[in-house]
Amino acid sequence: MTTNAVEIELNSRELMGKKVGRLRRAGIVPVHLYGPGMEPRALQCNASQLIRVLARAGGATPIHITIQGEPGNHLAFAREIQWDPKRDDLLHVDLLAADxxxxxxxxxxxxxxxxxxxxxxxSGTVMHQLRTVDIQALPLEMPSEIELDISVMEEPDSVIRVSDLLIPENATLLSDVEELVVRIELPRVEVEVEVEEGLEEGEEGAGADDGGAAEASEE
Known part of the structure; x- marks a missing residue:
């Protein structure tokens, strides 16, 4: 599935360093736009709007960026995304501009x-072991996802490897083709060990005899 770029408008950012804490408290996220042939840009965006765009784009869908008050636009991919581990707030986003x-x-x-x-x-479980693959393509031809039809797994010992994926003709697969993508995990079988009643009674009787012998010895 070929990507359809999403769009977002960013604003220039004047606050830098530790001062960006003021922006975050106001619900604004610092953004860093960089790439070959351009000067890095310090930008910012409303947190809720940026989160929606990132959710749609992921790391494979290009983002059309316009900067308020400036002509033209940039095409970029989301790269490093920083979250607050305690509050789950979006802290910072790096966007890589692409040609x-x-x-x-x-x-x-x-x-x-x-x-x-x-x-x-x-009654087995389909184990999805590899969730992404590395793909090289032109920005506007990058697939947003690779669909894998697991109905071909007709036997319990069936597996699917990277080499089995259907990659678009205009894209190049970079991942190891032998890497396992999906397998079937068989259900665990619990084995119950039954102890024969006669054996249990024999052990109890032996214990009683030993006790009696011990008492007789003490006397």
């Missing part, structure tokens, strides 16, 4: 579709 005529590399998510007959027949 539409030059290939870029992105981690593209693998999305499972369908149902595995092999897992169903043994």
């Amino acid at each position: 539409v005529s030059r290939p870029v590399t992105a981690q593209v998510p693998i999305v499972l579709i369908g149902e595995s007959a092999g897992a169903r027949t043994v």
Whole structure:
């Protein structure tokens, strides 16, 4: 699935360093836009708006950026995204500007579709082990996701590797083709150990005899 770029308008940022704490308290997130052939830009954006755009774009969908009061626009990908680990607030975003005529590399998510007959027949669990692959493509031709139909997994021992993924013709796969993407985990079988009643009674009787012998010895 080829990407459709999302759009966002950013504002120039004047507060730097520790002073950006004022912005965050006001619900504004510092943004750093950088890339080949351009001067890095200190920008900012409303937190809720930026979070919505990042949720749509992920790391593989290009973002069309306009800067308020400036002509033209930039095409960029979300790169480093910092969150507050305690409050879960968005703290900072790095955006990498891209040239539409030059290939870029992105981690593209693998999305499972369908149902595995092999897992169903043994009440097994489909284990999604690899969730992204590295893809190289032109920015506007980068797939937003790679769909993987697991209905081909008809046997309990079926596996799917990176080499089995369907990659668009205009994109290049960079990940290890032997890496495991999906497998079926068989259900665990609990084995109960039953103790024969006769054996238990024999052990109890032996214990009683030993006790009697001990008492007789003490006398």
